[in-house]
Amino acid sequence: MTWAAAVFLMLGVAGQRLFGMFVAGSLLARRPLSRSFADLVPVAVVAALVAQLTFSRAGSLEIDARLAGMAVAAVLVWRRAPFAVVVVAAAATAAGLRAF
Amino acid sequence: MSKRQAAASGAAEYLTIAFTYFTVGVTVSVTLVDRGVDTGLTVGAAFMVHSATSVLAYVAVSDAGGAMIAGLLSGWLVASRFGLLAATLGARLHVGVPERVLAGLNAFDPNVAMAVREDKPGRVRSVFWRTTAMMIGGWIVGVFLGLWVGNVLGDTSRFGLDVVFPAALLGIIGGALRRRDALAAAFSAAAITLILFPALPAGLPILLSVAGAAVGVAYSQRQQVPS
Incomplete structure (x- = not known):
């Protein structure tokens, strides 16, 4: 993270929020298909990040304790556990496996 | 449900949201501190960008060795949902332009979801700002506590903190x-x-x-x- 990156991220995020508040509402209401595509973009990109963070290590795919932690996280998310429980249980699982 | 029970479950909902954003704040700070980012920039990035997902997306891409522009694009893409949430809120919020700007800049998942559940325009407004206050309150405390936690922990992968990062992102999209x-x-x-x-x-x-x-x-x- 650099100050330049933080400033550019800020401009892009704030810009999209204001665009949504003042412009996008009426545009998207007329285009239901674009609306449902736009709805799914964040979920898709975040899921891709989750996959990369779970399986990648220095440019290649690798299966290790992270996968076990994420499996626990997935079950807890599915069971509607509180956010903090998901995060702590995932970390504890991975840490526990590494301790052996 | 009696009035008292309704008030109690409402308060529990607000506290859950505050606690969730507290945890997200801790996660963002710990993640940045762990990568050697100094205190000023960690706090600056957290509050300027005003989106944990964007910061985490940027960090994930640069960790993998991606170019700055690829990190920025990922950060912007994951924040596109806030634009949609602002649009949803905008349709229901009948206030002047300055307040619309402020509300738009603070559009997050839980505050918009809770606000648009309300029927009366006045309630949409008050529930939105009340939820926002709880979220931001939790987030601020979390970001500062995370600075300290990140500095104290040292070797974070021993504590499974490399899993906190994807698990937090999974938790954020869990509802969707x-x-x-x-x-x-x-x-x-x-x-x-x-x-x-x-x-x-x-x-x-x-x-x-x-x-x-x-x-x-x-x-x-x-x-x-x-x-």
């Missing part, structure tokens, strides 16, 4: 994943990234995972066609 089309989009996006990851420059597979959203749309279109 209850929809079938979102699940289809998520799995296709994950598959696209894992297949392309070893072959393409870092960051690019994440950007191409946007195609997963098209798979989700195709899935929901198919469901709507009567057989």
